[in-house]
Amino acid sequence: MTDGPAHLDGILYPPIEPYETGMLLAGEGNRVYWEQSGNPEGKPVVFLHGGPGSGTSPWQRRFFDPEAYRIILFDQRGCGRSTPHASEPEADLKHNTTWHLVADMELLRKNFGIPKWQVFGGSWGSALALAYAEAYPEHVTELVLRGIFTLRSAEIEWFYEGGASAIRPDQWEDFLAPIALLERARLVEAYHRRLNDPDPAVHVPAAIAWSRWEASTLTLLPDDDLVASMTEPRGATAFARIENHYFMHGGWFDEGQLIAQVDKVRDIPAVIVQGRYDVCTPMMTAWDLHRAWPEAEFTIVPDASHSASEPGIAAALRAATDRFAE
Numbered sequence: 001m002t003d004g005p006a007h008l009d010g011i012l013y014p015p016i017e018p019y020e021t022g023m024l025l026a027g028e029g030n031r032v033y034w035e036q037s038g039n040p041e042g043k044p045v046v047f048l049h050g051g052p053g054s055g056t057s058p059w060q061r062r063f064f065d066p067e068a069y070r071i072i073l074f075d076q077r078g079c080g081r082s083t084p085h086a087s088e089p090e091a092d093l094k095h096n097t098t099w100h101l102v103a104d105m106e107l108l109r110k111n112f113g114i115p116k117w118q119v120f121g122g123s124w125g126s127a128l129a130l131a132y133a134e135a136y137p138e139h140v141t142e143l144v145l146r147g148i149f150t151l152r153s154a155e156i157e158w159f160y161e162g163g164a165s166a167i168r169p170d171q172w173e174d175f176l177a178p179i180a181l182l183e184r185a186r187l188v189e190a191y192h193r194r195l196n197d198p199d200p201a202v203h204v205p206a207a208i209a210w211s212r213w214e215a216s217t218l219t220l221l222p223d224d225d226l227v228a229s230m231t232e233p234r235g236a237t238a239f240a241r242i243e244n245h246y247f248m249h250g251g252w253f254d255e256g257q258l259i260a261q262v263d264k265v266r267d268i269p270a271v272i273v274q275g276r277y278d279v280c281t282p283m284m285t286a287w288d289l290h291r292a293w294p295e296a297e298f299t300i301v302p303d304a305s306h307s308a309s310e311p312g313i314a315a316a317l318r319a320a321t322d323r324f325a326e
Contacts, residue, residue, distance in 0.1 A: 005059075005225070011314045012062035024111065026077065026104045028095035033081035034074040034108060038066040043141075043325060044114045046072045046105065048121030048128045050147075053242030055080025055235070060308075063120065063317050068325035072117070074108060076101050076128075079238045086238035089198060093245045098252045102132050109139060118324060120317075122146035122308050123281060124243075127251060127258060134264040142324045143270040143296075146317060147278060147306045148286035150258040151251035155285055159217075160188050160247065164279050168217055175213035178206045188247050195241050204233050207240035214243075217279040218307040226307070262293045270296035271320040275304035275313055 018035040026032045038061070045064055049056045056073040064071045077096045078086035085091060105128075109117060118141050121129035126145040133140045149155060158164055165172035176184060183190040194206035208231050215230035216222075230236060254260075270293070274286035283300070290298040297320075301312035308314060 005223075005309055007311060008059070008062070008309065008314055011311060012059070012318055013064065013066060014062070015058065016061055016066050017058075018061075023082075024074070024104065024108055026100075026107065028100075029084065030077050030095065030100075030104075031083045032074055032077060032104055032108075034072065036070060036072055036112075037061050038064060038069045038071040040070055042066075042068050042070040044070045044072065044112070044117035045321070046074070046108070046117050046119055048119065048125035048132075049073075049076065049080075050121075050123030050125050051079065051239055051243055052076055052101075052124045052128075052246050053079045053086065053239040054124075054230075055082075055238075063308075063314075064321050065325050069118075069321070072108070072112070074104075077104065078242050079235075085234070086241045087234045091241075093242065096242065096245065097249070098128065098131055098246070101128055102135055105132050106136060106139075115139070116141045118142045118144065118321075120144040120321070122317075123149050123306065124246075127151055130258045130262075130265070131253075133268060134258070134261045137264050137268060140265070140268050143265065143268055144273075144317060144320045144324070145270065145296075146273040146308055146313060147281045148272060148274060148289050149281040150256070150285055150289070151247070151253055152256055152285070153250065155281065156188065156247050156250075158282060159214075159280055160191075162187075164217065167279055171213060171216045175209055178209050188244060191240070192244050192248055195237075195244050203241075204237060207237040208233065210240035210244070211236035214280060218305060219310055220275070220277055220303065220305040223307070223309070226309070259289055259292050262289070266293060266295055269324070271299065271316075272296050273299045273301065273313055273316045273320070275301045275306055275310065277304065278306040280306040 024032040304310040
C-alpha cells in the first residue's frame, strides 16, 4: 500500500510527503531509515510499525494532523529501507532485538533534540511502544496503542501453533504446507530452520507462507491487496525472518513483563484500541492490559479484526491523535 486504501480517504488526513529523510547510524553496521513530515514546529510523534519486520508505508503518516504534528516514521532494523536488509544472505540478526530497537528510538530522539514525544504503535509496535515507555517514561507525552501484542507464550502459541486454526482452518492448511508432518508439533522452530536455510528454494516459499498466513488474518473481511503486498518475496523474507527471530526469543522479555511493569507508565495518558474479532492478536491481551491499567482509555471496535486500515480502527486512532494534539 502507498497512500492507503481508498476507503480511508474520508477517515484519515490527506496524503503528505516528508520534508526530510535520512539514515540513522545505529551501530553494528545497521543504518535505520527515518523521515519527518507534517509541521517541523509541531508536537513530536513517533510511529512504530508492526511485525516486527514490516517496515513503514507512506499512508501511515495520515493518522496525524499535519498542521499539529511533527510526524516521525522509521523502519526498524533489517526491514523497509533500513540496511542491511534481512532478506539478504549476509544479514545477521544477532544485533536485532527489542532492546536494540529501544536504543535506536532513544538515539533518534536525542539526535532530533526532542525532549518528549508521543509514541504511537500497533501490533508488534504496541509491544515496542510499551517497552520503550517503560524504559523511558520521562520522554513520553502520550501512548496510542492498537492491536495489543506482548509476546507472551500463550499469544505466540495461539497464532503460530494452532489456536487460530479453529477460526481460519482453510488458511491454516496453507501455513502448514511447507512443514513436514513430524515437525508440526513445534511450528515456530520448524519455520526457523527453513527461514534460515541459505537456499532460496527453501527459505522463500517458507517466508511467503508465513507472511500469507498473517496477511490473511489481519482484516475482518478479505483484503487481497494487503495479502499481495505482504507476500512480495523480498519483503516477505525479511518480515518472516525477523518475526520468527523475535518469537524464538520471546521478544527478549520475561514472561508477562510488559503488563507486569505497567506501573512505570500508569501516569502517561494513553488510548488502547482493539478490534473485537482480532485473530492475530486476540482481545485477551488487550483485556489483560486494560485490567492492569484501567487509567488508559480502552476502545473496543465492534466490527474489526487487527489492521489499522480497517475503518473503525482507523477512525478511533485518528480520534486519539486529534485529542492529544490539543
